[in-house]
Amino acid sequence: xxxxxxxxxxxxxxxxxxxxxxxxMLSEGKVVATFEREFENSFDLIKNSVVMVNSxxxxxxxxxxxxxxxxxxxxxxNTFVATGFAIKYARCTPVFCDILPDGTIDPADVxxxxxxxxxxVIGVNWAGRECDDRLEKxxxxxxxxxxxxxxxxxxxxxxxxxxxLSFQATKHLSTGDGGALIFTSPxxxxxxKRLRWFGISKQSITGLLGEREYxxxxxxxxxxxxxxxxxxxxxxxxNIQDRLAYYKTLASLYTPSLKSVTPLHTERSSYWSYPILxxxxxxxxxxxxxxxIPCSIIHRGIDHNPVFGGVNNSLINQRKWEKTVTHLPIxxxxxxxxxxxxxHEVNKYV
Numbered sequence: 125x126x127x128x129x130x131x132x133x134x135x136x137x138x139x140x141x142x143x144x145x146x147x148x149m150l151s152e153g154k155v156v157a158t159f160e161r162e163f164e165n166s167f168d169l170i171k172n173s174v175v176m177v178n179s180x181x182x183x184x185x186x187x188x189x190x191x192x193x194x195x196x197x198x199x200x201x202n203t204f205v206a207t208g209f210a211i212k213y214a215r216c217t218p219v220f221c222d223i224l225p226d227g228t229i230d231p232a233d234v235x236x237x238x239x240x241x242x243x244x245v246i247g248v249n250w251a252g253r254e255c256d257d258r259l260e261k262x263x264x265x266x267x268x269x270x271x272x273x274x275x276x277x278x279x280x281x282x283x284x285x286x287x288x289l290s291f292q293a294t295k296h297l298s299t300g301d302g303g304a305l306i307f308t309s310p311x312x313x314x315x316x317k318r319l320r321w322f323g324i325s326k327q328s329i330t331g332l333l334g335e336r337e338y339x340x341x342x343x344x345x346x347x348x349x350x351x352x353x354x355x356x357x358x359x360x361x362x363n364i365q366d367r368l369a370y371y372k373t374l375a376s377l378y379t380p381s382l383k384s385v386t387p388l389h390t391e392r393s394s395y396w397s398y399p400i401l402x403x404x405x406x407x408x409x410x411x412x413x414x415x416x417i418p419c420s421i422i423h424r425g426i427d428h429n430p431v432f433g434g435v436n437n438s439l440i441n442q443r444k445w446e447k448t449v450t451h452l453p454i455x456x457x458x459x460x461x462x463x464x465x466x467x468h469e470v471n472k473y474v
Contacts, residue, residue, distance in 0.1 A: 126466070128418040129294040130457030132367065134359040144355045152321065155351035159358050163304065166361055169282070175305045175316045176354065180275045180290025182320075182347040183303035184210035187271045187286040188244060189319055189345075190312040195243040199273075200229040201425030201432075201442050203248040207273050208426050216243060220427050222439045226388060227251060227399060227449065230441065231258035235266070244269045247284065249277035251422070251451060252394035260284060275303075276396035279368040282306055291357060296371070296394060297364055299357040302349055320347040367456045371395040374454050374463055381467035384474065388449070397422065397451040405450045408473065415469050418453045421446065 144155060160174045177183050184207060188197065196219045197211045211218045219242075221233040227250040234245055245263050247255040247270060255272065260283055263270040270284030278289060278296040291302035307313040318325055323344025375395045379387045385408070386401035397420075402408040405421055412419040424446050427436045437443065452466060 125416050126418050126453060126458065126462050127455075128420055128453045130455040131293045131298050132360060132456045133298075133356075134362060136359040136362060137356050140355040140359045141352065144351045147351075150352050151350050152348040153351045155354040155358065156349050159349070159354040159361070160304075162358060162361055166364055167279070167282075169306060172310070173307050173313060175307070175313065175320060176349040176357075177303045177305065177320050177347045178349055178353070179301050179347075180273075180288060180292060180303035181206040181210055182345070183288040183290070183305045184246070184271070184273060185213045186316055186319055186345065186347055187288050187305055188214040188216065190286070190315045191244055191269050193243045195241040196239065197244045197246060198234055198237050198242060199246040200248050200250075201427040201436065201439055202227055202229075202250050202423075202445065203273060203426060204275070204423055205426050205429065206275075207246060207248060208429075208432055211246070212431075217241075218432060220425075220432075220436050220439060223250075223441050223445060224256060225441060225445075226253055226390060227445060228253055228255045229259060231256050231262045234259060235262045238262070238266045238268060242266070242268050244271055246271045246273055248273040249275075249280060249394075251399050252277045252280065252396035253390055253399075254280045254392040255283065277394045278364075279394045280392065282308075285309070286312065296368060296396065297357065297360055299349070299353045299360070302353050302357060319344050322346060368394060370456055371454060374458060374460075377460060377463045378452065378454070378467065381464070381471075383471045385470060395454050398454045399449055399451050401448055402450060402473075403448070405447060408450055411473050412470075415472075417466055417469050419450050421450050 160176050164174050196217045198219045198221050200223050201220045202223045208218050221237050222230045224230050229247045247259050272284045272287045274287050275290035287306040289304040291299040323340050324338045378398050379389045388399040425442045
């Protein structure tokens with residue numbers, strides 16, 4: 125049976141991890157720093173813009189903590205609970221806005237919901253689909269920082285003030301668990317570097333007794349990545365551009381072959397999953413289960429959870445999305461034949 129997700133592990137991983145084990149340095153060290161620089165090089169990012177952390181959730185929380193002030197943060201409900209929890213960790217208030225038909229945050233609704241209490245907007249690249257260009261302009265005009273939750277969109281255009289990535293097991297690039305922040309401001313980059321390890325700089329001057337000398341005026345966090353995790357990331361990074369291109373190749377096979385459902389295709393996506401429009405997700409899911417076709421709605425809107433206040437029926441497109449959009453698998457463990465079989469079976473759906 126074809127799996128919905130797959131974790132790519134490079135043949136180099138065993139050697140890289142063994143080197144770390146042999147070194148005896150398992151926490152944050154030179155391998156994390158190397159991973160940061162190699163990642164910047166692989167995606168043509170400016171030097172000293174990437175901060176590696178221990179999860180995508182930590183990246184989101186840390187991004188908010190590098191900004192100034194507490195208040196409201198606007199986000200779509202079309203995301204994983206981690207996006208909303210990161211806001212609550214930072215003692216801010218989530219404000220849900222609607223989505224566009226492609227599943228990404230609606231810039232017009234963001235504009236309507238920005239107030240003097242708004243401290244940031246989080247745009248989610250749902251299923252790998254880049255947020256609408258208008259979102260940046262809305263935030264720029266309102267002078268509100270834009271954080272992009274790019275957990276599912278590695279390789280897409282870097283936008284906004286801070287971009288947050290996830291390297292969890294099902295992502296394009298996996299470190300088992302891990303994440304990263306990409307900064308456009310040197311000031312927030314340096315602040316995040318400190319905050320990820322309790323607010324203490326790794327370059328702190330060592331005292332006569334071997335202790336680190338520091339004086340902390342605010343709370344920091346234990347969000348740093350370790351060398352063991354970074355070693356797996358470095359190994360999996362080696363052919364990342366080829367694998368990202370393979371996702372696009374698989375998507376290009378889905379698009380013309382699906383006849384009984386509507387592909388929600390776009391060139392501006394990393395294709396973490398392949399969304400399709402159906403008449404009824406429950407009916408279609410039942411059809412797929414009977415034929416062992418992998419499909420998933422991934423998540424309902426997170427506003428369904430009481431912790432976020434319960435269902436918001438003013439999110440018209442979000443509620444429609446949950447009833448009519450589901451996802452087919454797309455990952456580096458799949459073959460051209462797998463796509464052909466899925467399309468053949470799905471086209472039997474009436």
